[in-house]
Amino acid sequence: MxxxxxxxxxxxxxxxxxxxxxxxxxxxxxxxxxxxxxxxxxxxxxxxxxxxxxxxxxxxxxxxxxxxxxxxxxxxxxxxIGRAFQLTNLFPHLTVHENVRLAVQARANAGMKLWSIWSSHRDLIERADHYLQRVALAGRRGTLVAALSHGDKRKLEVAIMLALEPxxxxxxxxxxxxxxxxxxxxxxxxxxxxxxxxxxxxxxxxxxxxxxxxxxxxxxxxxxxxxxxxxxxxxxxxxxxxxxxxxxxxxx
Missing domain, CATH: 3.40.50.300 (P-loop containing nucleotide triphosphate hydrolases)
Structure with missing residues (x-):
């Protein structure tokens, strides 16, 4: 095999x-x-x-x-190939949810043009929420990444990797x-x-x-x-x- x-x-x-x-x-x-x-x-x-x-x-x-x-x-x-815990891959001035949303978007081959019309792509938003729930970050959904603890940043990286479905x-x-x-x-x-x-x-x-x-x-x-x-x-x-x-x- x-x-x-x-x-x-x-x-x-x-x-x-x-x-x-x-x-x-x-x-x-x-x-x-x-x-x-x-x-x-x-x-x-x-x-x-x-x-x-x-x-x-x-x-x-x-x-x-x-x-x-x-x-x-x-x-x-x-x-x-998904690689977790490269903290430089996070966007510190975006929210936790936005970081995962970008990964979901990339996996869906949606392209950056969808950035301005997320409300019409509820399925992608819900997928981002799903991955945040998996890593116990749903409660920090709207928090800027720069404000997260080190441990929460690591959990966010796992959510992003999961969203890319490697x-x-x-x-x-x-x-x-x-x-x-x-x-x-x-x-x-x-x-x-x-x-x-x-x-x-x-x-x-x-x-x-x-x-x-x-x-x-x-x-x-x-x-x-x-x-x-x-x-x-x-x-x-x-x-x-x-x-x-x-x-x-x-x-x-």
Whole structure:
């Protein structure tokens, strides 16, 4: 079965430093993969290569078997890769609802010309409300994004990604910076998406309780290289993980 997302020999070098080193992996629909590793292991850089924020030095990125290595992040989003928690993608001077509405509009291929006539597109407005309800932000519908807490901004990013209806959903430390009360909302939402079994979900995460609660599979990066890949119990008990990750990176 063709994977939704694959990397083949994916590598990036910054000067003399190899940040991601010849990483090959497949990600399938219905599977949640958590990427772990010590600080500086290349986890977020690997994410950036897959979502298009960084150009690969060598290797390929495939989406449903199509080579998208040379496509930028916007093109990859249109093709079905969703990346959460890039706070710069929010529009701070628009409302919470307007931010999600734009994503719904983009997914519907409606075009910016509809911006001035939203009242005649009730279905799109209702879809935006639906996604806000899913992330528990319906009560902040009219709030300017600039006034949101850090945790609410992260929840808004999830709503925007859901509204784009991607086949691949990528979360980079989804609970970082959230209050204790806010964490369950996002984790429950990821669990709901996982239960649908229609999307490939990728997480970069260092909190072991989150990893254990969500992972179907764990990939371990160390010094940019993939050093372990498999079922959570087997990976977490392996000697290389104990040495390279758990023993030295509790603060990553």
């Amino acid at each position: 063709t994977a939704l997302l694959s990397t083949r020999g994916l590598t990036i070098r910054f000067g003399g430093h190899t940040a991601v080193d010849n990483v090959s992996a497949d990600f399938h629909a219905g599977q949640l993969t958590v990427i772990v590793g010590p600080n500086g292991a290349g986890k977020t850089t690997y994410f950036n290569l897959m979502s298009g924020q960084l150009p690969a030095t060598s290797g390929t990125v495939l989406l449903r078997g199509e080579d998208i290595t040379r496509r930028g992040p916007a093109a990859r989003t249109r093709k079905g 086949e691949v959903m990528m979360f980079d430390e989804p609970t970082a910076g959230m209050s204790v009360d806010e964490v369950p909302v996002v984790l429950d939402l990821i669990q709901q998406v996982k239960a649908e079994r229609t999307k490939a979900i990728l997480l970069v995460e260092h909190k072991m309780d989150v990893v254990r609660a969500l992972a179907d599979r764990i990939i371990v990066l160390h010094n940019g290289a993939l050093v372990a890949d498999g079922e959570p119990a087997a990976v977490m008990s392996s000697a290389i993980v104990q040495e390279a990750y758990l023993g030295s990176a509790s603060h990553d």
